[in-house]
Amino acid sequence: AQSVTQLGSHVSVSEGALVLLRCNYSSSVPPYLFWYVQYPNQGLQLLLKYTSAATLVKGINGFEAEFKKSETSFHLTKPSAHMSDAAEYFCAVSLNAGGTSYGKLTFGQGTILTVHP
């Protein structure tokens, strides 16, 4: 079975500072990995995904994540935070089923990002 751990339920940064949100996964087979963002009173929106191509994945809004198999990590970064980045972020893992998949995801507990002026 797979699992996801997001380190830090709350992260606070200043506007213009580096954003680093941590995600570690556990999976018995090569995983697919996703980062989602949730703005207040909205559903989840896909930021980026890793599907075994390039290990450095670029997403929307200037975010990127690097898949590191040796560290079982998929941390999310952004060089310079904007006030509009304030939201909750979720890391998720899907099994590489190698065949028909139901597309089930296992989510981390989420990290709330606060951006200070």
Add this chain to the structure above:
Amino acid sequence: DVKVTQSSRYLVKRTGEKVFLECVQDMDHENMFWYRQDPGLGLRLIYFSYDVKMKEKGDIPEGYSVSREKKERFSLILESASTNQTSMYLCASTVRGVGNQPQHFGDGTRLSIL
């Protein structure tokens, strides 16, 4: 653009009522999901469906049931609502495949049981 629509953004019901949450997707996706979201617990899977009339239990199915009579529609049913079912409910869908496609989410229904 892809769209997952949940019928209500906010809903208030009383304990013991039978509650229906509706979800419709316009992407012809085979797989549909119902999650419950609570602070600090992330998203927990209640039920999912991989085809019309097919369903599978997720991690927390107790107190819930689902219905999928048409491919585009997936309903979550609270048979007898209780206060501990007050939560945010999210519906999602994705295409059948090898697991590398993202789920698409609706905006959620914030349900309060009084």
